[in-house]
Amino acid sequence: MRHTKFRIAANRIFQGIIIFLSFIIIVPLFLIILHIVVNGISAINWQFLVSLPAPMGEKDGGIANAIVGTFIIIIISSILAIPVGVLSGIFLYEYKNSKLSEVIRMCVEVLMGVPSIVLGIIAYLWIVLSFGSFSALSGSIALSIMMLPVIIRTTEETLCLIPDTLREASLALGVPYYRTILKVIVPAGFSGILTGILLSITRIAGETAPLLFTSFGNPYMNLNIFKPTETLPHLIYVYATSPYKQWHNAAWGASFILVVFVLGLNFITKILVRR
Amino acid sequence: MNKTILKTKKLSAYFGKEKVLKDIDLSFPEKKVTAIMGPSGCGKTTLIRCINRMHELIPGATITGNVYLHDENISALNPILVRRKIGMVFQRPNPFPTMSIYDNVIAGYKLNGLRLPKDEMNTIVEDSLKKSAMWDEVKDTLHRKGSFLSGGQQQRLCIARALAMKPEVILLDEPTSALDPKATSKIEELIVELKDTVTILIVTHNTAQAARVSDFTAFMYVGELIEFGNTSKMFTVPDNKMTEEYLTGKFG
Numbered sequence: 001m002r003h004t005k006f007r008i009a010a011n012r013i014f015q016g017i018i019i020f021l022s023f024i025i026i027v028p029l030f031l032i033i034l035h036i037v038v039n040g041i042s043a044i045n046w047q048f049l050v051s052l053p054a055p056m057g058e059k060d061g062g063i064a065n066a067i068v069g070t071f072i073i074i075i076i077s078s079i080l081a082i083p084v085g086v087l088s089g090i091f092l093y094e095y096k097n098s099k100l101s102e103v104i105r106m107c108v109e110v111l112m113g114v115p116s117i118v119l120g121i122i123a124y125l126w127i128v129l130s131f132g133s134f135s136a137l138s139g140s141i142a143l144s145i146m147m148l149p150v151i152i153r154t155t156e157e158t159l160c161l162i163p164d165t166l167r168e169a170s171l172a173l174g175v176p177y178y179r180t181i182l183k184v185i186v187p188a189g190f191s192g193i194l195t196g197i198l199l200s201i202t203r204i205a206g207e208t209a210p211l212l213f214t215s216f217g218n219p220y221m222n223l224n225i226f227k228p229t230e231t232l233p234h235l236i237y238v239y240a241t242s243p244y245k246q247w248h249n250a251a252w253g254a255s256f257i258l259v260v261f262v263l264g265l266n267f268i269t270k271i272l273v274r275r
Numbered sequence: 276m277n278k279t280i281l282k283t284k285k286l287s288a289y290f291g292k293e294k295v296l297k298d299i300d301l302s303f304p305e306k307k308v309t310a311i312m313g314p315s316g317c318g319k320t321t322l323i324r325c326i327n328r329m330h331e332l333i334p335g336a337t338i339t340g341n342v343y344l345h346d347e348n349i350s351a352l353n354p355i356l357v358r359r360k361i362g363m364v365f366q367r368p369n370p371f372p373t374m375s376i377y378d379n380v381i382a383g384y385k386l387n388g389l390r391l392p393k394d395e396m397n398t399i400v401e402d403s404l405k406k407s408a409m410w411d412e413v414k415d416t417l418h419r420k421g422s423f424l425s426g427g428q429q430q431r432l433c434i435a436r437a438l439a440m441k442p443e444v445i446l447l448d449e450p451t452s453a454l455d456p457k458a459t460s461k462i463e464e465l466i467v468e469l470k471d472t473v474t475i476l477i478v479t480h481n482t483a484q485a486a487r488v489s490d491f492t493a494f495m496y497v498g499e500l501i502e503f504g505n506t507s508k509m510f511t512v513p514d515n516k517m518t519e520e521y522l523t524g525k526f527g
Contacts, residue, residue, distance in 0.1 A: 168329065169370075173382060173437070174356065174359035174440065179387065184371060
């Protein structure tokens with residue numbers, strides 16, 4: 001009898017600890033978001049979104065150049081990383097046990113662990129030095145390398161979940177191999193692959209380190225991918241470390257936008273996964 | 276005697292070094308139902324997968340010997356063509372989950388990139404679904420996804436999908452093993468109806484099913500062909516002692 005009581009009590013305590021610790025995880029996230037919203041929302045207005053940074057001392061500056069720059073860089077990175085990532089993922093799924101797949105899988109794992117600033121230095125050496133200028137392109141290349149492992153892994157894992165019977169159904173209809181992959185297997189895993197792509201975008205959207213010596217930063221609007229370009233994370237870094245109150249506010253506003261963007265993407269990903 | 280459409284000559288199949296089919300010589304008569312029966316693991320499925328060259332898709336799987344369709348050696352043909360002429364239906368219903376019922380039926384054309392005029396596609400879909408006795412059940416829901424169909428309906432959809440390619444032979448790999456008795460009897464009726472238009476090979480480990488639907492039966496045991504002949508004869512006076520023991524339930 002005493003044993004039973006003890007067990008019930010132990011159960012309760014254990015349960016309590018689990019719930020408490022899980023709750024602790026939510027707290028920092030909640031506080032961060034709260035802080036950013038409280039400080040950032042006051043900076044946000046239409047003017048802030050559509051105008052360029054104002055010269056020092058003038059009011060009503062904006063961060064349009066950083067928003068546009070971030071989107072340009074995300075789009076170029078995606079164009080570079082998505083085809084390579086998805087096709088590599090398909091390769092790993094199709095040739096599960098080949099030597100080459102094992103090597104690629106190992107490389108992908110290593111790539112996952114390479115510090116982002118190192119990728120920035122590599123892009124600096126490859127692109128910035130050979131083109132002779134900081135550029136959106138060089139930043140995108142650094143970020144696309146960061147996207148690759150996420151896309152490759154999720155593509156492979158998604159495709160592995162698709163039953164083999166589907167592929168046999170298609171092959172048995174006399175559909176050639178490449179069409180079976182593109183028209184049957186990939187559509188069946190589409191939401192999973194898209195999830196991986198969105199996850200990889202959230203991973204790079206807030207990256208600052210690889211951009212420091214690649215896209216560099218630019219106080220003006222720039223649409224040329226071979227020229228230095230401002231991005232949200234870089235702008236936040238520069239403004240937040242400046243001594244000016246006005247810039248601090250702008251940094252909060254930019255953080256707010258970045259967080260909303262990343263959370264929004266996460267939210268879309270969640271919905272897709274549920275489908 | 277019936278005209279032969281499909282022939283195997285000294286057909287052997289391997290998984291790596293293991294020989295799972297041993298020198299099978301068989302002639303399948305045209306527009307008849309031939310059942311291939313035998314206990315699990317006797318190579319029935321491997322045999323029909325050699326016939327539409329699906330066997331070779333498995334890594335390490337090889338064959339020796341030949342299969343002839345109308346005296347044409349299928350190993351000399353492109354496997355894609357072979358599979359269009361010889362359709363297949365699998366153990367578990369496997370309609371394409373991303374496609375509507377209509378698209379599932381026409382999938383063989385669409386996935387192959389063959390463009391047909393709209394009304395020709397409509398005719399093919401309607402004919403195929405009528406042949407698989409599904410038209411009345413799904414004619415109002417053609418453009419919905421097939422996932423709400425029951426297992427038996429899904430299997431008949433897969434048969435319609437195979438029929439849409441207008442194949443000369445259809446291979447059925449235990450098509451009812453995942454279905455309930457009611458759906459099974461529906462598919463068996465369908466098989467008997469279909470043999471006017473197409474040659475059918477059905478793999479089954481259910482002897483009663485072989486007796487119900489087939490004109491000819493091949494009995495296999497551990498990779499060897501034990502006996503082949505007229506179903507009614509084999510089920511009454513089998514030539515081989517083993518066949519008799521299998522049919523009377525002494526093993527298998």
